[in-house]
Amino acid sequence: MAVEYETRRTSLLVKSAMFAGLAVLGAAFGYLAAQFADLEAHAIGWDDSLAFAIAFGLLTIAGLSGVTMIVRPSAVLPGCGLLQIAVFALAGLMFLAPMVVPATVPPVWVFAGIVAAFALQTVANVIVWRRADEMLRQLMTDTSTIAFWGLQSAFFLYAAAERLDLIAPVSAWGMAGILMAVYLVSSIVPSVRRGIA
Amino acid sequence: MNNHLRTLRADRNWSQADLAAALGVSRQTVNALETGRYDPSLPLAFKIARVFERPIESIFSDEGA
Numbered sequence: 001m002a003v004e005y006e007t008r009r010t011s012l013l014v015k016s017a018m019f020a021g022l023a024v025l026g027a028a029f030g031y032l033a034a035q036f037a038d039l040e041a042h043a044i045g046w047d048d049s050l051a052f053a054i055a056f057g058l059l060t061i062a063g064l065s066g067v068t069m070i071v072r073p074s075a076v077l078p079g080c081g082l083l084q085i086a087v088f089a090l091a092g093l094m095f096l097a098p099m100v101v102p103a104t105v106p107p108v109w110v111f112a113g114i115v116a117a118f119a120l121q122t123v124a125n126v127i128v129w130r131r132a133d134e135m136l137r138q139l140m141t142d143t144s145t146i147a148f149w150g151l152q153s154a155f156f157l158y159a160a161a162e163r164l165d166l167i168a169p170v171s172a173w174g175m176a177g178i179l180m181a182v183y184l185v186s187s188i189v190p191s192v193r194r195g196i197a
Numbered sequence: 198m199n200n201h202l203r204t205l206r207a208d209r210n211w212s213q214a215d216l217a218a219a220l221g222v223s224r225q226t227v228n229a230l231e232t233g234r235y236d237p238s239l240p241l242a243f244k245i246a247r248v249f250e251r252p253i254e255s256i257f258s259d260e261g262a
Binding site: 133134135136138193194195196 | 221222223225226228229232234235237238241
Protein backbone atom coordinates (compact mmCIF):
# COMPACT_ATOMS: atom_id res chain seq x y z
CA MET A 1 0.00 0.00 0.00
CA ALA A 2 1.29 3.44 -0.91
CA VAL A 3 1.32 5.66 2.12
CA GLU A 4 1.45 9.39 1.59
CA TYR A 5 4.31 11.11 3.35
CA GLU A 6 3.20 14.66 4.06
CA THR A 7 6.29 16.05 5.68
CA ARG A 8 8.21 17.88 2.99
CA ARG A 9 11.99 17.66 3.14
CA THR A 10 13.91 20.85 2.43
CA SER A 11 16.77 20.39 -0.04
CA LEU A 12 20.33 21.43 0.81
CA LEU A 13 20.19 24.07 -1.93
CA VAL A 14 17.06 25.66 -0.46
CA LYS A 15 18.57 25.53 3.03
CA SER A 16 21.77 27.19 1.76
CA ALA A 17 19.74 29.90 0.03
CA MET A 18 17.80 30.46 3.26
CA PHE A 19 21.02 30.82 5.27
CA ALA A 20 22.43 33.23 2.68
CA GLY A 21 19.22 35.25 2.81
CA LEU A 22 19.39 35.37 6.59
CA ALA A 23 23.01 36.52 6.44
CA VAL A 24 22.04 39.41 4.15
CA LEU A 25 19.11 40.26 6.44
CA GLY A 26 21.46 40.17 9.46
CA ALA A 27 23.90 42.54 7.80
CA ALA A 28 21.08 44.95 6.91
CA PHE A 29 19.68 44.71 10.45
CA GLY A 30 23.10 45.42 11.98
CA TYR A 31 23.66 48.38 9.68
CA LEU A 32 20.23 49.89 10.39
CA ALA A 33 20.55 49.30 14.15
CA ALA A 34 23.95 51.02 14.09
CA GLN A 35 22.35 54.03 12.39
CA PHE A 36 19.74 54.38 15.13
CA ALA A 37 21.94 53.56 18.12
CA ASP A 38 24.25 56.28 19.36
CA LEU A 39 27.40 54.21 18.93
CA GLU A 40 29.78 57.05 19.72
CA ALA A 41 28.08 57.88 23.01
CA HIS A 42 27.78 54.31 24.28
CA ALA A 43 30.48 51.69 24.11
CA ILE A 44 29.05 48.54 22.52
CA GLY A 45 30.26 45.58 24.55
CA TRP A 46 29.77 41.85 24.00
CA ASP A 47 26.49 42.02 25.97
CA ASP A 48 25.00 44.56 23.53
CA SER A 49 26.30 42.58 20.56
CA LEU A 50 24.66 39.45 21.94
CA ALA A 51 21.39 41.33 22.54
CA PHE A 52 21.48 42.67 18.97
CA ALA A 53 22.01 39.15 17.63
CA ILE A 54 19.15 37.78 19.75
CA ALA A 55 16.83 40.63 18.73
CA PHE A 56 17.65 39.97 15.08
CA GLY A 57 17.05 36.25 15.55
CA LEU A 58 13.72 36.74 17.30
CA LEU A 59 12.45 39.31 14.79
CA THR A 60 13.56 37.07 11.91
CA ILE A 61 11.73 34.09 13.41
CA ALA A 62 8.62 36.28 13.79
CA GLY A 63 8.90 37.39 10.14
CA LEU A 64 9.52 33.87 8.82
CA SER A 65 6.62 32.54 10.91
CA GLY A 66 4.38 35.17 9.32
CA VAL A 67 5.47 34.11 5.83
CA THR A 68 4.98 30.42 6.72
CA MET A 69 1.51 31.20 8.04
CA ILE A 70 0.56 32.65 4.66
CA VAL A 71 2.42 30.23 2.37
CA ARG A 72 2.03 26.97 4.32
CA PRO A 73 -0.76 27.33 6.89
CA SER A 74 -0.69 23.57 7.65
CA ALA A 75 2.82 23.97 9.09
CA VAL A 76 1.53 26.38 11.75
CA LEU A 77 0.19 24.98 14.97
CA PRO A 78 -3.57 25.58 15.12
CA GLY A 79 -4.63 28.58 17.19
CA CYS A 80 -1.03 29.51 18.01
CA GLY A 81 0.23 31.12 14.78
CA LEU A 82 -0.41 34.81 15.39
CA LEU A 83 0.25 34.52 19.11
CA GLN A 84 3.64 32.89 18.54
CA ILE A 85 4.55 35.61 16.05
CA ALA A 86 3.54 38.22 18.65
CA VAL A 87 5.62 36.48 21.34
CA PHE A 88 8.76 36.40 19.15
CA ALA A 89 8.28 39.96 17.84
CA LEU A 90 7.71 41.42 21.32
CA ALA A 91 10.73 39.58 22.71
CA GLY A 92 12.88 40.93 19.86
CA LEU A 93 11.65 44.48 20.38
CA MET A 94 12.20 44.25 24.15
CA PHE A 95 15.82 43.23 23.57
CA LEU A 96 16.32 45.99 21.03
CA ALA A 97 14.61 48.86 22.85
CA PRO A 98 17.12 49.51 25.68
CA MET A 99 19.92 49.91 23.14
CA VAL A 100 18.21 51.70 20.27
CA VAL A 101 15.36 53.80 21.61
CA PRO A 102 17.11 55.84 24.37
CA ALA A 103 18.72 58.03 21.71
CA THR A 104 15.36 59.69 21.11
CA VAL A 105 13.09 58.80 24.07
CA PRO A 106 13.65 59.34 27.84
CA PRO A 107 14.76 56.07 29.52
CA VAL A 108 11.78 56.03 31.89
CA TRP A 109 9.37 55.95 28.93
CA VAL A 110 11.40 53.24 27.26
CA PHE A 111 11.19 51.17 30.44
CA ALA A 112 7.42 51.80 30.69
CA GLY A 113 7.09 50.54 27.11
CA ILE A 114 9.16 47.46 27.90
CA VAL A 115 6.99 46.69 30.95
CA ALA A 116 3.83 47.02 28.83
CA ALA A 117 5.33 44.78 26.10
CA PHE A 118 6.39 42.26 28.75
CA ALA A 119 2.85 42.15 30.17
CA LEU A 120 1.40 41.62 26.69
CA GLN A 121 3.94 38.91 25.92
CA THR A 122 3.18 37.12 29.18
CA VAL A 123 -0.55 37.05 28.34
CA ALA A 124 0.25 35.77 24.82
CA ASN A 125 2.54 33.07 26.27
CA VAL A 126 -0.15 31.88 28.67
CA ILE A 127 -2.72 31.70 25.84
CA VAL A 128 -0.26 29.76 23.64
CA TRP A 129 0.25 27.28 26.50
CA ARG A 130 -3.51 26.87 26.97
CA ARG A 131 -4.18 26.41 23.25
CA ALA A 132 -1.20 24.13 22.60
CA ASP A 133 -1.70 20.39 22.24
CA GLU A 134 0.14 17.92 24.45
CA MET A 135 3.22 17.58 22.24
CA LEU A 136 3.80 21.34 22.03
CA ARG A 137 3.46 21.57 25.80
CA GLN A 138 5.97 18.74 26.11
CA LEU A 139 8.32 20.68 23.83
CA MET A 140 8.02 23.76 26.03
CA THR A 141 8.58 21.71 29.17
CA ASP A 142 11.63 19.94 27.69
CA THR A 143 13.09 23.26 26.54
CA SER A 144 12.62 24.81 29.98
CA THR A 145 14.18 21.78 31.67
CA ILE A 146 17.25 21.78 29.43
CA ALA A 147 17.65 25.57 29.74
CA PHE A 148 17.26 25.50 33.53
CA TRP A 149 19.72 22.66 33.97
CA GLY A 150 22.30 24.30 31.71
CA LEU A 151 21.88 27.77 33.18
CA GLN A 152 21.88 26.82 36.83
CA SER A 153 25.02 24.73 36.33
CA ALA A 154 26.78 27.50 34.42
CA PHE A 155 25.58 30.15 36.88
CA PHE A 156 26.96 28.25 39.86
CA LEU A 157 30.35 27.77 38.18
CA TYR A 158 30.42 31.43 37.16
CA ALA A 159 29.44 32.59 40.69
CA ALA A 160 32.17 30.44 42.23
CA ALA A 161 34.77 31.77 39.79
CA GLU A 162 33.65 35.37 40.42
CA ARG A 163 33.81 34.85 44.19
CA LEU A 164 37.39 33.67 43.75
CA ASP A 165 38.18 36.78 41.67
CA LEU A 166 39.06 34.58 38.73
CA ILE A 167 36.75 36.29 36.22
CA ALA A 168 35.26 39.74 35.69
CA PRO A 169 31.63 40.33 36.79
CA VAL A 170 28.95 40.08 34.10
CA SER A 171 26.25 42.77 33.90
CA ALA A 172 22.56 41.90 34.37
CA TRP A 173 22.05 42.88 30.73
CA GLY A 174 24.71 40.39 29.69
CA MET A 175 23.10 37.70 31.84
CA ALA A 176 19.68 38.40 30.28
CA GLY A 177 21.23 37.92 26.85
CA ILE A 178 22.94 34.69 27.88
CA LEU A 179 19.69 33.40 29.41
CA MET A 180 17.70 34.05 26.23
CA ALA A 181 20.46 32.62 24.01
CA VAL A 182 20.63 29.42 26.08
CA TYR A 183 16.83 29.13 26.03
CA LEU A 184 16.69 29.53 22.23
CA VAL A 185 19.50 27.00 21.68
CA SER A 186 17.84 24.63 24.18
CA SER A 187 14.60 24.76 22.19
CA ILE A 188 16.39 23.28 19.16
CA VAL A 189 17.09 19.94 20.85
CA PRO A 190 13.49 18.87 21.66
CA SER A 191 12.21 20.40 18.41
CA VAL A 192 14.60 18.29 16.34
CA ARG A 193 13.80 15.20 18.41
CA ARG A 194 10.06 15.62 17.70
CA GLY A 195 10.61 16.48 14.04
CA ILE A 196 9.35 20.06 14.33
CA ALA A 197 12.62 21.83 13.41
CA MET B 198 6.81 2.46 21.28
CA ASN B 199 5.68 1.31 17.82
CA ASN B 200 2.33 2.08 16.20
CA HIS B 201 0.33 1.47 13.03
CA LEU B 202 -1.08 4.98 12.78
CA ARG B 203 0.25 5.69 9.31
CA THR B 204 -1.22 2.48 7.88
CA LEU B 205 -4.56 2.94 9.62
CA ARG B 206 -4.78 6.51 8.39
CA ALA B 207 -3.87 5.50 4.84
CA ASP B 208 -6.53 2.74 4.93
CA ARG B 209 -9.14 5.44 5.46
CA ASN B 210 -7.59 7.86 2.94
CA TRP B 211 -7.21 10.47 5.63
CA SER B 212 -4.57 13.15 5.50
CA GLN B 213 -2.51 13.96 8.57
CA ALA B 214 -4.56 17.14 8.87
CA ASP B 215 -7.81 15.10 8.85
CA LEU B 216 -6.55 12.85 11.63
CA ALA B 217 -5.21 15.85 13.56
CA ALA B 218 -8.64 17.50 13.40
CA ALA B 219 -10.35 14.30 14.59
CA LEU B 220 -7.94 14.04 17.52
CA GLY B 221 -7.85 17.74 18.38
CA VAL B 222 -4.08 17.98 17.99
CA SER B 223 -1.76 19.62 15.47
CA ARG B 224 -0.67 18.03 12.19
CA GLN B 225 2.89 18.14 13.52
CA THR B 226 1.84 15.98 16.45
CA VAL B 227 0.28 13.39 14.12
CA ASN B 228 3.49 13.36 12.09
CA ALA B 229 5.61 12.93 15.22
CA LEU B 230 3.34 10.08 16.38
CA GLU B 231 3.56 8.30 13.01
CA THR B 232 7.34 8.60 12.83
CA GLY B 233 7.76 7.35 16.40
CA ARG B 234 9.20 10.67 17.60
CA TYR B 235 6.50 11.19 20.18
CA ASP B 236 4.61 8.74 22.37
CA PRO B 237 1.06 9.89 23.13
CA SER B 238 -0.34 10.37 26.61
CA LEU B 239 -2.82 7.75 27.79
CA PRO B 240 -5.85 10.03 27.12
CA LEU B 241 -4.61 10.70 23.56
CA ALA B 242 -3.94 6.99 22.99
CA PHE B 243 -7.54 6.21 24.04
CA LYS B 244 -8.80 8.94 21.74
CA ILE B 245 -6.83 7.46 18.83
CA ALA B 246 -8.30 4.04 19.61
CA ARG B 247 -11.82 5.51 19.59
CA VAL B 248 -11.24 7.34 16.29
CA PHE B 249 -10.04 4.14 14.59
CA GLU B 250 -12.57 1.98 16.48
CA ARG B 251 -9.88 -0.47 17.52
CA PRO B 252 -8.39 -1.58 20.83
CA ILE B 253 -5.30 0.33 21.91
CA GLU B 254 -3.10 -2.78 21.85
CA SER B 255 -3.86 -3.32 18.16
CA ILE B 256 -2.56 0.17 17.38
CA PHE B 257 0.38 0.50 19.78
CA SER B 258 2.95 -2.05 20.85
CA ASP B 259 6.16 -1.94 22.83
CA GLU B 260 7.85 -4.70 20.84
CA GLY B 261 11.30 -3.64 19.72
CA ALA B 262 10.92 -0.29 21.43
